[in-house]
Amino acid sequence: MSTASKPRVRFAPSPTGYLHVGGARTAIFNWLFARHEGGIFILRIEDTDVERNRPELVDGILDSLRWLGIDWDEGPIFQSQRLEMYRAAAEKLLANGFAYLCYCAPEKYAGGDHAEVEEVEEGEEVEEKKSLLKKQRCGCRNLDAAGRAAAEKQAASQGFQPAVRFRVPEAGTTAFDDAVFGRREVQNAEIEDFVLLRSPKPGQTARLPTYHLACVVDDMEMRITHVIRGADHLSNTPKQALIYGGLGAAPPIFAHVPLILGPDKTRMSKRHGATSVGSYSEEGFLPEAFRNFLTLLGWSPGDDAQFLRTAELLERFSLAGVSRTNAIFDRPKLEWFNTQYLQKLPVEELAPYVAAELKRAKIWREEWAGAARAWFLRTIDLIRLRTRLLPDFSAAARGFFSDDFSYDPAAMEKFWKDAKLPALMAKLAESYAALAEWNHDACDKVLRDLAASEGVKAGLLINATRVAILGQAVAPPLFDSMLAIGKERVVARLRQALPAISAKTTS
RNA sequence: GGCGCUAUGGUGCAACGGUUAGCACAUCACCCUUUCAAGGUGGAAAUGCGGGUUCGAUUCCCGCUAGCGCUACCA
Numbered sequence: 047m048s049t050a051s052k053p054r055v056r057f058a059p060s061p062t063g064y065l066h067v068g069g070a071r072t073a074i075f076n077w078l079f080a081r082h083e084g085g086i087f088i089l090r091i092e093d094t095d096v097e098r099n100r101p102e103l104v105d106g107i108l109d110s111l112r113w114l115g116i117d118w119d120e121g122p123i124f125q126s127q128r129l130e131m132y133r134a135a136a137e138k139l140l141a142n143g144f145a146y147l148c149y150c151a152p153e154k155y156a157g158g159d160h161a162e163v164e165e166v167e168e169g170e171e172v173e174e175k176k177s178l179l180k181k182q183r184c185g186c187r188n189l190d191a192a193g194r195a196a197a198e199k200q201a202a203s204q205g206f207q208p209a210v211r212f213r214v215p216e217a218g219t220t221a222f223d224d225a226v227f228g229r230r231e232v233q234n235a236e237i238e239d240f241v242l243l244r245s246p247k248p249g250q251t252a253r254l255p256t257y258h259l260a261c262v263v264d265d266m267e268m269r270i271t272h273v274i275r276g277a278d279h280l281s282n283t284p285k286q287a288l289i290y291g292g293l294g295a296a297p298p299i300f301a302h303v304p305l306i307l308g309p310d311k312t313r314m315s316k317r318h319g320a321t322s323v324g325s326y327s328e329e330g331f332l333p334e335a336f337r338n339f340l341t342l343l344g345w346s347p348g349d350d351a352q353f354l355r356t357a358e359l360l361e362r363f364s365l366a367g368v369s370r371t372n373a374i375f376d377r378p379k380l381e382w383f384n385t386q387y388l389q390k391l392p393v394e395e396l397a398p399y400v401a402a403e404l405k406r407a408k409i410w411r412e413e414w415a416g417a418a419r420a421w422f423l424r425t426i427d428l429i430r431l432r433t434r435l436l437p438d439f440s441a442a443a444r445g446f447f448s449d450d451f452s453y454d455p456a457a458m459e460k461f462w463k464d465a466k467l468p469a470l471m472a473k474l475a476e477s478y479a480a481l482a483e484w485n486h487d488a489c490d491k492v493l494r495d496l497a498a499s500e501g502v503k504a505g506l507l508i509n510a511t512r513v514a515i516l517g518q519a520v521a522p523p524l525f526d527s528m529l530a531i532g533k534e535r536v537v538a539r540l541r542q543a544l545p546a547i548s549a550k551t552t553s
Numbered sequence: 554g555g556c557g558c559u560a561u562g563g564u565g566c567a568a569c570g571g572u573u574a575g576c577a578c579a580u581c582a583c584c585c586u587u588u589c590a591a592g593g594u595g596g597a598a599a600u601g602c603g604g605g606u607u608c609g610a611u612u613c614c615c616g617c618u619a620g621c622g623c624u625a626c627c628a
Binding site for chain 1 (some may be wrong): 555563564567591627
């Protein structure tokens with residue numbers, strides 16, 4: 047395979063916030079595509095808007111990408127450090143007539159009120175103005191020598207530097223190819239003379255590029271072959287196709303991927319709950335599960351397969367499977383994916399996540415990584431069927447790892463009500479203390495024998511014991527749990543619970 | 554307002570002219586059961602509307618409607 051044919055793609059977030067789930071999905075698609083095709087994945091930071099840009103957020107975005115398991119081959123490359131390239135490109139467009147200097151004040155067009163823009167079009171056919179709401183065609187576009195000199199003089203006297211606008215053809219159409227949406231063609235009359243280089247703000251000297259210019263110049267320079275990005279860019283792509291043409295380059299293949307919406311079908315926002323990747327990692331989702339879920343939003347392997355681990359995703363991903371319809375972020379489905387991973391991952395793979403969670407909860411013990419590793423893995427395996435998120439290991443299952451746990455009020459209420467319990471549990475504790483062999487069947491027999499001789503149902507003791515040794519109404523099967531916790535601690539906890547049980551039954 | 558994109562159960566995807574319209578999540582019922590889960594079985598639930606094209610439309614075309622996107626010297 048020649049290196050020239052290697053696909054090159056990029057993910058280009060703007061550091062104006064954390065990594066959004068939509069951005070994450072776009073990053074995943076780019077990454078999967080690059081890895082599937084044996085191509086190159088580049089990370090680029092689009093920080094050309096000095097007012098919105100927050101450099102300190104870059105690390106957070108990078109962390110989120112790493113958490114997702116995404117690695118990049120080149121970058122991060124910062125646009126703010128390549129301003130000269132954009133300026134040179136604008137210069138070239140100016141020189142070959144594809145752009146012109148605009149001396150208008152930025153406020154003139156801010157807000158996009160087309161009505162006031164129309165008066166700039168004096169000299170053109172009046173009837174055409176009424177029929178079609180024309181896109182911005184600045185008067186500066188057709189300045190004659192005298193007018194230009196005057197504008198320049200005026201600007202100079204005010205210390206104002208003009209912006210550079212693209213000279214969009216009056217007639218004709220502009221087309222481009224999209225791997226998802228097919229060939230697109232739009233009327234040039236519908237495209238405004240968009241800005242390429244902004245006029246410097248007071249106090250600035252650098253002439254910063256707008257998104258369109260920087261994006262195209264970078265994609266050209268980076269030899270990007272496939273631009274995979276959100277469908278919100280679909281309508282703006284003709285502008286970029288125009289820039290490629292002006293710069294004498296062939297545009298890449300575009301692949302616009304559908305957006306991810308909130309449950310009410312509107313753009314995802316904080317109203318819908320967490321929108322940042324970081325918050326899902328903090329909540330305790332497994333990155334692979336989260337990624338699996340996101341990948342299936344707007345993409346399908348073509349069949350009904352859903353549980354797709356990294357290797358399968360890499361093997362099966364293709365742009366052909368990308369959908370054209372927006373998808374809704376369905377939290378319950380995400381949770382289902384997480385429980386699937388929690389239950390099906392090889393326990394050795396899950397262990398590091400559990401260890402991290404226990405460390406976070408400050409109940410981690412180093413021996414679990416060493417001498418007691420086998421016990422640790424067995425215990426995780428015992429617990430995981432009842433977990434949904436990582437913190438469950440340190441919360442509901444806390445009693446497996448620490449003596450510092452409390453009795454859940456609802457559990458006490460439910461299983462410590464029977465008046466016979468204080469006497470029964472005292473006997474049970476001593477029976478266990480006297481038990482020589484600590485194994486599942488022996489523990490089972492002791493309890494059932496006691497229940498039989500006392501004339502109560504085994505369930506009464508089982509349920510009460512569960513609360514006594516773990517503090518929870520919900521836990522793995524009792525005798526398995528007792529084995530994991532150990533005889534000493536079970537007996538101790540049983541004895542320790544006696545006062546609380548008495549208090550509960552008599553209250 | 555203009556331009557564009559999209560349209561299969563509540564949700565995510567299959568079916569790319571011929572299927573009793575499939576799978577999964579969620580939901581309901583039952584089974585299993587020492588709790589709670591998991592698991593198993595079964596149920597309810599969809600081709601937005603209207604025209605075409607065709608022997609035959611979920612699938613192709615047109616209109617409508619709805620949703621979304623773009624319409625910034627933001628990306």
